Amino acid sequence: MTHFKDPFNPNIDVWNECGEASESPTDPYAGLSKEDADALKLRAKQSLNAEVGMARALESSVMQGLFKTDISRRAFLRSAGVTGALAAVSTVFPLTSLQAMAEEAMKNLEKTKLTLGFVPITCATPIIGGHALGFYQRYGLDVDIVKTAGWAVSRDKCLNGEYDGSHLLFPMPMAMSLGIGSTAQPWKVVSNVNTNGQAIVLANKHRDNQDPKNWKGFKFAVPFEYSMHNLLLRNYVADAGLDPDRDIQIRVVPPPEMVANLRSENVDGYLAPDPFCQRAVYDQVGFIHKLTLDLWKQHPCCVFGLSEKFITENPNTTMALTTSILEATASAETSEGRVAFAESMAPANYLNQPVEILKQILTGVFPDGQGNIKNVPDRISFMPLPTQTMGTWVLSQLRRWNYIDADTDYATLAEELVMTTTTRERMRAMMAADPNLTFSDAEQDVYAPVDIQGREFAPAAAQQFIDSQPFSRTVG
Amino acid sequence: MVQKIDMRSTLLSLTILFVGVFIWHAATHVPDTGPTGVELSQGEMDTLLGKNMLSEDIEYYATQGVEFAQLEQIASLNLSRSMIEAAGGIQALGISAPDENSAPAPGSLFPSPTQIGKELWATIADPFYVAGTNDMGFGIQMGYSLLRVLIGYSLSAAVAIPLGFLIGMSPMFYKALDPFIQVLKPISPLAWMPIALFTIGDSELSSIFVIFICSLWPMLTNTAFGVANVRSDWVNVARTHELSTTKTALTVILPAAAPTIITGMRISIGIAWLVIVAAEMLVGGTGIGYVVWNEWNGLRLDRMIVAILLIGVVGMLLDAAFARLQRAVAYAE
Numbered sequence: 001m002t003h004f005k006d007p008f009n010p011n012i013d014v015w016n017e018c019g020e021a022s023e024s025p026t027d028p029y030a031g032l033s034k035e036d037a038d039a040l041k042l043r044a045k046q047s048l049n050a051e052v053g054m055a056r057a058l059e060s061s062v063m064q065g066l067f068k069t070d071i072s073r074r075a076f077l078r079s080a081g082v083t084g085a086l087a088a089v090s091t092v093f094p095l096t097s098l099q100a101m102a103e104e105a106m107k108n109l110e111k112t113k114l115t116l117g118f119v120p121i122t123c124a125t126p127i128i129g130g131h132a133l134g135f136y137q138r139y140g141l142d143v144d145i146v147k148t149a150g151w152a153v154s155r156d157k158c159l160n161g162e163y164d165g166s167h168l169l170f171p172m173p174m175a176m177s178l179g180i181g182s183t184a185q186p187w188k189v190v191s192n193v194n195t196n197g198q199a200i201v202l203a204n205k206h207r208d209n210q211d212p213k214n215w216k217g218f219k220f221a222v223p224f225e226y227s228m229h230n231l232l233l234r235n236y237v238a239d240a241g242l243d244p245d246r247d248i249q250i251r252v253v254p255p256p257e258m259v260a261n262l263r264s265e266n267v268d269g270y271l272a273p274d275p276f277c278q279r280a281v282y283d284q285v286g287f288i289h290k291l292t293l294d295l296w297k298q299h300p301c302c303v304f305g306l307s308e309k310f311i312t313e314n315p316n317t318t319m320a321l322t323t324s325i326l327e328a329t330a331s332a333e334t335s336e337g338r339v340a341f342a343e344s345m346a347p348a349n350y351l352n353q354p355v356e357i358l359k360q361i362l363t364g365v366f367p368d369g370q371g372n373i374k375n376v377p378d379r380i381s382f383m384p385l386p387t388q389t390m391g392t393w394v395l396s397q398l399r400r401w402n403y404i405d406a407d408t409d410y411a412t413l414a415e416e417l418v419m420t421t422t423t424r425e426r427m428r429a430m431m432a433a434d435p436n437l438t439f440s441d442a443e444q445d446v447y448a449p450v451d452i453q454g455r456e457f458a459p460a461a462a463q464q465f466i467d468s469q470p471f472s473r474t475v476g
Numbered sequence: 477m478v479q480k481i482d483m484r485s486t487l488l489s490l491t492i493l494f495v496g497v498f499i500w501h502a503a504t505h506v507p508d509t510g511p512t513g514v515e516l517s518q519g520e521m522d523t524l525l526g527k528n529m530l531s532e533d534i535e536y537y538a539t540q541g542v543e544f545a546q547l548e549q550i551a552s553l554n555l556s557r558s559m560i561e562a563a564g565g566i567q568a569l570g571i572s573a574p575d576e577n578s579a580p581a582p583g584s585l586f587p588s589p590t591q592i593g594k595e596l597w598a599t600i601a602d603p604f605y606v607a608g609t610n611d612m613g614f615g616i617q618m619g620y621s622l623l624r625v626l627i628g629y630s631l632s633a634a635v636a637i638p639l640g641f642l643i644g645m646s647p648m649f650y651k652a653l654d655p656f657i658q659v660l661k662p663i664s665p666l667a668w669m670p671i672a673l674f675t676i677g678d679s680e681l682s683s684i685f686v687i688f689i690c691s692l693w694p695m696l697t698n699t700a701f702g703v704a705n706v707r708s709d710w711v712n713v714a715r716t717h718e719l720s721t722t723k724t725a726l727t728v729i730l731p732a733a734a735p736t737i738i739t740g741m742r743i744s745i746g747i748a749w750l751v752i753v754a755a756e757m758l759v760g761g762t763g764i765g766y767v768v769w770n771e772w773n774g775l776r777l778d779r780m781i782v783a784i785l786l787i788g789v790v791g792m793l794l795d796a797a798f799a800r801l802q803r804a805v806a807y808a809e
Contacts, residue, residue, distance in 0.1 A: 146761055147610040149769060153673070153759060160677035256773035279775065282571060339562050350609035352774030356564025365555060365563035367571050373549040374647055 006047075006056070007063040008085060009040055010077035013070045014060060027437055031340075036082035039411060044433040045138065063089070110314040112141055112319065116149045116158055117166035117225075120351045121255055122361050123194045123302035124167040125341050128351065130328035132344035138327075139320040146348075150254040152226035159185050165321065166333075167193060168305040170386075171394045173419050175226040180403055186308035189386045189418045190322055193329060196293040197380030199277040200236070201286045202269035203262050207370065210289055212240035221253035221261060221270035228301050231397045232292055233271040236468045239453055245471075248412040262286050272391060273301070274361045274380065275353050280369065282357050287369030291379060296452045298383055298441075300390040308371070318339050322426055326384050330430075330437050333382040338362040382438065385427065387446040391418035392459035400466040402473040410462045420446050497589050504588040513539045514598075520544045527551035542570030587778035595782045614767065614786060621756065622790070624680075625748045628687025632748075633741065636692050636708040640699025641725060649702060661693040665751040669758050683755040683763075686757070690751045691744035698740025702733030734805040742798035749791045764790075 002020045005014045011028045029037040047056050066089070067073035077085050096246045114136075118124040127145060130136055136143040146163070155172060157163050159182060173187035200209070209215075214236065222229040234244040243249055253261055258276045261267045263285045270276075271292070280286035294300060304325050311318050331337040344356035360366035364379040391414030398404045427442045449458035457465055466472050507641045516524075516538055522542075524534050529551040535549055536557075550560070550569075560566050581758045603615030665686045672682035706729050756765025764787055771779040 057584075076784065144609050147770065151677075154671075156670075156673045157679060160673070162679060220608060224757075256769075259775060283775070284571065342564075347611065348770065348774070351610035352770055352776070353566075356568035358570065359562060359564035363559070363563040365553075365569065367546075367569055369571075371545060373546055373551045373553065373569060375555065430585065470786060 006040055006043055006062070007060045007073065007221065008043070008077060008082050008084070010074045010371040014063075014073070023444075027440060032082065033253045036317055039083055039086070041434065044142055047433060063174045077100075082205070107288045109140055109317045109320055111164070111317045114141060114143045114164045114317070116143055116145050116160065117154050117163040118145050118457065119148050119151065119154060119167060119255065121181075121192075121302075122275050122345070122351070122358060123273050125196050125332050125345065125362070125380075126193045126325055126328040126382060127167045127339040127383075128345050129306065129332060130138070130325055133323045133328070133331075133340065135328040135331075136321075139324045141317070141320055141324060143321075144239075151227070153181060158187070158305070159183060164310055165190075165304065165306040168303055169224060169229075170300040170303050170390065171226040171228065171231065171398060172224075173303065173305045173452070174391075174395060174398070174413075175403070178404065181226065187305050187417075188308060188311065189391065190306050191304050191326060191329065191384040192300055192386050192390075193304050193325070193382070193384070193424050195298045195300055195381045196291070196378055197301050197382045198232070198271060198273050198292040200269060200271045200289040200292070201258075201262070201277045201280050202289045203265060203267075203286050204284070205265075206268060207287065212242065215240070215268075216242060216247045218250065218268040219249045219266070221251050221258055221267045223255050223258075223272060226398070226403065228292075228299065228394070229271045229273070231394065231401075232295055232299070233399060235397070235453065235469075236271075236290075236295060240472070243471045259283060259285060275351065275357050278357050278361050278366060281367055282354070284369070293376075293378060293381075296450065298378075298381060300386065300394070303386060319426070322423070323430060325436065326423070326427060326430060329382045329384040330439055331442075332362075335363075383441040384419055385424055385444065385446070386418045387444070387448075388414050388418060388420055389446065389448060389450055389457070391415075391420075392462050393452070393457055396462040396466045399474060400469060400472045407463060407474065411459050414459070454465060501589045501679050504586050505590075506588075509543070512541050514541055514543055516544060516547075520547075523548065524551050529556070530557075533557050537570070538730045540566050540570065542566055546570050583783075587781065591778045592781050592785075595778045596785065599779075599782050599786070610770070612762070614764070614783070617762060617767050618670050618786065621752050621765065624683055624756075624763065625745075625752050628684040628752075629691050629745060629748045630692045631684075631686045632744065633695060635688075636695035636740075636744075637699050637737065640696045640737070641703055641729075643696070643700040645721075645725070645729070646701025647704075650704070657693065657697065661697075663689075666758065667688045669755060673759070679759040679761065683752065683759055686755045687748050687751055691748040694743040694747060694809060695740040696739075699733070699737045702740075703729055703735025705736070706732040706734055731805075731807070735802060735807070738798065738802045738805055742795065742802065745794050745798055746791065749787075749794055753787060 005012055008433050009028055011032070011459055013029060027199065029040060032040070043056070063073060067076060075226050080088060102346070116127060118127050131143060131145045138453065148157065148166075151169060154166055155176060158166050159176065168187075170189065170192075173189050175181055176185055176187045180186060196469060207461065220233060221234055230250065233250065244250060244274060251265070251267065253270070255272055255276050258267075258270050258272050259279050262270065262280055263283070268457070269286070269289065277288055281288060292301075300332055304316060304322075306321075332341045338361060342358040343355060344350045347354055351358065364376040364378075365373070366379070367373050388411065392410045393442075395408075395410040395413055395417075397406070399407065399410070427439045431437050431439060431442065447459055447474075449456050451457075453471075455465075463474075467474055518536070521531075521534065524547055525531060527548070529547070534547065537550075542550075547571075555563075560569060563569060599614050603613045605613040606616065643653055668686045668689055669682065672685045673679060676682050676685060684804035710728055710732060711724065714728045719727070752763065753765035753768065757769040759766075764783060767783045768780055768787075770778075771783060
């Protein structure tokens with residue numbers, strides 16, 4: 001991890017020649033003109049690129065040669081201004097060529113024209129908003145995002161190379177890598193594009209029947225077999241004593257068709273992504289029984305996935321793309337960001353939904369269809385770090401329901417498929433470069449046990465955990 | 477006489493149209509009176525004021541038709557007016573649980589003819605806008621669909637007509653290929669699609685392939701049937717004139733079988749147009765089928781119906797073109 005200290009910033013100590021640890025200021029851009037602050041912020045962004053970072057180290061030594069100490073450097077920058085200093089110094093030393101080199105390196109992307117797939121749901125907020133609000137362009141990428149009809153088509157378009165990367169469900173890169181339900185092709189979970197953000201919706205006629213123990217014979221819809229929706233719903237009904245394969249029926253229905261199916265009473269309910277949960281309330285055909293965050297706080301949902309082939313062939317592009325999506329994810333988590341992203345995603349080009357529904361979902365202030373108004377700010381969260389606990393849980397649950405047909409070492413497999421370490425390093429580097437950026441999940445313990453419906457799941461004991469769960473297909 | 481029948485049938489068509497639209501209008505028209513305000517009792521006002529809700533906010537919410545039960549919850553949650561605005565406004569937030577008295581929810585009604593008319597006009601007025609990869613004018617989308625149909629259909633004709641000739645002229649080939657044709661003919665385009673996506677590995681080519689495979693059979697069977705049923709006298713005359721097989725095929729059989737072949741082509745273009753909508757709904761991206769899917773996705777029935785109407789009109793034009801061609805090759809014996 002490199003903490004970039006810009007030698008052109010008059011507010012910070014760069015060289016610390018006396019050896020004492022100087023405190024870094026809370027706002028390194030305090031007291032600067034907007035022009036100067038913007039120039040510094042741009043330089044900070046550029047330095048995320050490894051080669052630019054090298055060039056900046058050179059700059060730093062040039063400046064040290066000129067000023068010897070931080071005190072004289074800071075005095076000079078204060079009197080000349082940052083942009084003035086950049087101009088003045090470059091007349092003496094070839095900083096412009098360094099600058100050009102820096103920009104060149106930004107351009108040094110293996111591939112700049114990219115196609116990403118997305119399914120039109122609010123889980124894809126960072127990927128869609130990243131396009132609508134121009135996050136990709138900042139890193140020199142020209143990204144097309146293509147709306148996709150459903151998860152199976154999404155998977156097929158990923159496997160045949162039409163998409164360079166895609167919005168996927170957390171279990172999908174795993175299923176694709178293991179070749180369950182498709183040909184095997186190694187794909188990786190790069191980052192979470194959202195956490196939480198789903199709900200169990202029931203038809204209005206079941207208002208007085210909200211105990212899952214009484215749901216025998218219900219028909220439920222989920223968007224895909226290899227989805228958090230399916231796994232969470234199975235886990236929920238199984239804990240209530242129902243066998244998800246025998247006592248209820250779980251059908252795969254593309255998200256857009258869910259509301260219509262609920263209206264025509266083809267299904268009794270669904271566990272689905274928003275906006276289709278809130279849409280059922282808006283159209284008064286159903287109500288929100290439970291938000292999934294009440295089953296598992298900060299559970300994973302959708303991810304940004306890339307193929308191993310793409311990552312090895314395009315390391316710089318991968319880095320730029322990941323950085324831009326992570327930045328969009330962090331921005332979507334802020335309270336101003338939530339409103340801005342909701343507004344940007346409403347048009348037909350993206351989600352094609354009434355903007356008030358999207359705002360209700362992203363701000364977490366919403367009617368639940370049972371006459372209550374709720375205020376749940378983390379109804380959908382944007383915590384990008386995909387943890388090993390998440391990966392291990394998903395793999396072991398796939399085994400529990402026999403999608404994976406033999407016991408395996410889930411934790412080791414998760415290490416291979418979920419890019420926790422790389423993504424975390426990227427998040428740290430981004431936070432170091434831009435003090436306005438925060439990832440509250442960056443330093444969490446990625447192996448920490450989690451509470452899922454009142455049971456503690458520890459990744460190291462995944463096999464024992466699923467063996468002890470009701471209706472587990474691993475035993476008997 | 478013929479003119480008179482024409483006039484009467486036009487009149488009848490128009491009457492059916494007007495009656496249909498009128499019934500539709502009567503069944504779906506809801507006068508837009510705006511939100512019905514709610515009267516709050518003094519006690520209710522006091523409760524809300526006691527929970528620190530501002531009196532001007534209470535009045536505003538009440539004019540927007542939000543019931544006391546909801547207002548009390550908003551007050552308990554300490555939601556400020558600006559928080560409510562950020563969450564999409566009071567009207568959407570105040571949607572109460574439906575009961576027999578509640579007004580229909582926005583978007584839960586079948587669109588009225590006036591709404592459709594408005595959307596139709598908006599669509600036709602601006603057919604070539606591009607608002608992004610996933611949102612383009614209907615002219616462009618229709619262009620994508622027509623192009624796919626054109627390519628798939630031409631390829632299909634290039635295979636079906638020569639093959640149909642071969643089958644029609646040789647009873648042995650006819651018998652040999654018949655079982656395959658009979659099995660492949662009834663397969664739905666939606667069944668071909670996943671197989672095509674998997675094997676061809678390109679969604680654009682896959683949709684073209686599906687058009688190809690589905691428009692192949694009517695052309696093939698009709699060509700074979702037309703060729704096999706050319707009056708044997710004519711073929712015999714050709715034989716007595718010692719014409720070569722190719723020459724017989726081109727100068728005698730082709731003109732004689734042309735009306736049947738064109739009928740096959742007409743059936744095929746209809747099928748191709750049916751199939752492209754299904755294929756594009758499945759694959760997404762571009763095309764008029766994608767438009768239907770995209771509006772379905774946002775549950776915008778009005779725009780969906782507009783797209784469906786336009787699909788119908790284009791299908792009719794394609795059919796009319798072949799009907800004209802059919803008249804051109806018709807002959808009297």
